[in-house]
Amino acid sequence: MINLKRTIYLSLVAGGLIAGGAVLQACEDEFLDRRPLSDLTTANFYTSAEDALAALNAAYDPLQWDVHSRMDWIIGDVVGGDTDKGSTDDQDYIQIRQFQYFTATAGIAELNEWWSQSYDGVYRANLVLERVPPIEMDEALKARILGEAKFLRAQYYFDLVKAFGRVPIITSVLDPEEVFVPRPASIAENWAQIEQDLRDAIEVLPASYNGADVGRATRGAAQALLAKSLLWQSTPEGCSETPWATQDQYQEVVDLTDAIINSGNYRLVQDFESIFLLEGENSPEHVFSVQGVGGTGGWANENDGLALNQWLSPRTADISGWGFSTPIGPNTPANYGGNANIQVNNIYEAFEPCDPRLEYSILEPGDTINGLVYDDTWSRSGYSIQKFLIPEDELTGAANSPLNIPLIRYADVMLWNAEALNELGRTEEALESLNAVRRRARESMEGATCPQPVTSVSQAELRDIIIEERRRELAFEGHRFFDLVRTCRAEEVLNAMGRPFEAGVNELLPIPQAEIDRNPELQGDQNPGF
Structure with a gap:
């Protein structure tokens, strides 16, 4: 990619969030490497392909912040019951224990960080989508940049929706007097925006990258996030009174995951351990990861x-x-x-x-x-x-x-494929994808005798097996709580472990009180139970 080595400082405004001094940066060896050499202003920015890439790189930056380095494991693993808050005693970072036992209130700072940092990412993506189109530059590169920005906006909104449910939809760069936006009447509007961004991204993103661009969003990443979003809207038949799932949604998940599986760009790597070591970064197992570049700053x-x-x-x-x-x-x-x-x-x-x-x-x-x-x-x-x-x-x-921190692994895609096939009643086909993941696990260590393949089972039995397989395969990767919630298992599983989960309340986190206080359009629209 183009070696930019630039930094600009902008005032970011998004949905009541004002984040001054946010940094847009580019790279030499990796596209997120931060080595600032000069300052620019908005007056002479957004005039070249280099500017467009710099703005896009900045839109990736919030992925590295607290949501995926901290909040994913707090909510996904600690609240999900697979881990305890840890550290030296119950009082050290007591906020984690408050999340763990569902006593956290809307005023807890971590909620505001999740919200504000995600909207920072949305704002940066919106900047790219609004300011890059008028630039005279290679049209294929421009289309790719806009596709990456749409993928990123969808990722930030997915992070928000999985935590808070309905959230304000902001798809343009707003003036200060316009930033107070209400939540939509239905969460379906949030999902529709996420889906549209990902469908647009799929049309223009490349299958892969070379050199310093490795780690950017690919077509496969957009297909995977769309499949994940569709599954997130679905619940197994009989699990809730009003399941959102449709057969068409499950079929699209199968189509999307099949496209990834048949692309030849991804595979289950033989050495399971290497997935989580530097030697395995951006391997064919990683569909999309948060990119880490050590030694580039302070804290x-x-x-x-x-x-x-x-x-x-x-x-x-x-x-x-x-x-x-x-x-x-x-x-x-x-x-x-x-x-x-x-x-x-x-x-x-x-x-x-x-x-x-x-x-x-x-x-x-x-x-x-x-x-x-x-x-x-x-x-x-x-x-x-x-x-x-x-x-x-x-x-x-x-x-x-x-x-790096993997957000979507190929094993995840295979298990989504199995899940959707099973919900369509194609249980025997679903076993193929499930058993591929289990076979890799067994063969990753010489002499291992399990896990053995799952043979003929009922649809209901396979539902439980797939969720437990996700628990083992994706352990400590921030998925457990959200899997329990979306499959309506959270109340039964967590209450048995002494975690007082209340159905109808604890599926979502409270909207941060700081956001409600600053945005009159959010007042009176807190999540139930808070």
Whole structure:
């Protein structure tokens, strides 16, 4: 790609959000590498292909911030029951425990960060979509840039909708007096906007990239996010009184996932462990990932390194992690954190002992990390997450890991394919995709004897099997809570574990109180129960 090496500073305004000093940057070796050399103003920007690419690169930047480095695991894994908040005691970062036991209120700062950072991304995508079309430049490149921006806008809106339900739809750059936008009357309007952006992106995005552009949104990424969005709107027959699913939606999920499977651009890599190491970044397993570039700044939103390693690594004098989000297992102390039921249906025992994914996903006493033997005193639950932990000498400072965070893996696509086929009544076909994922898991470690293929089962039985397979395959990747919610399992599963989930309330997070206070159009329209 073009070597831009530019920085501009803009005032960002989106849906009541004002984020001054946001940075648009470009790259030399990787398209998100931040090396500012000169400042520009909006008066002389948006005049060239280089400007268009710089603006687009800035629209990728919020993906690196807290939603995917922190909130995905807090809500997906801790609230989803596969992990505990971890760290040294219940009071350290007590906000996570508030999420975990559904006592978080609308005033908690993390909610406002999720909302504001996602809308920052929406605003940056809108800037590209509004300011790039008039630029005189190669039309094919322009079309691709606009397709990437639409994909990104859809991703940011998906992040918002999965957390908050109905959210204000902003598809243009608004003047300050226009920024107070209400939530739509129906969440269907949000889904329609996401779907349209992704359908548009599919038409123009390339199948793959080369060189420094690897990691950008591809046609396959847009197809996958569209399939995910369609599944998110669906619930199995009989699971709720008003399932949104239609046979047409499930058929489109099959068509989209089949297109990805048949494209030849993706595959299940043989070495499962490598998916979560630097050597496996942007492999054919990764359909779309948050790109990490270590050593490019100071802290949090000021660098292009990612904080996930810092949050999850064991908390001990020999390792730099904070030890949050610790898996629950049979050796977790009884009545841990005051919850006598915390070991019920725990993630450790969800794996068969001979499943290699157990070893690759969970650290337990006797395992080795950074040349040290893992000690159960390094975690109050007795376990730590193995995924995403890279050697200390590969880090570039606190909360500054170069390791990418996968948002969509090919295994995810295969399991969506199985899920949709099963809902269409094509259960035997669904077993093919499911068993491909299980076979890779077994063959990823020499001598492993499981998981064995699933043979003939009923449609209802396969529903449960697929959700449990997602739990094992995608453990600690931020999916569990959202899978429980969208399949109407959350109340049964979480209450049994001592997590007081209330149906009709806890499927969504509260709209941030700070946003309600600043936006009169949101007042009186809080999510139920808050």
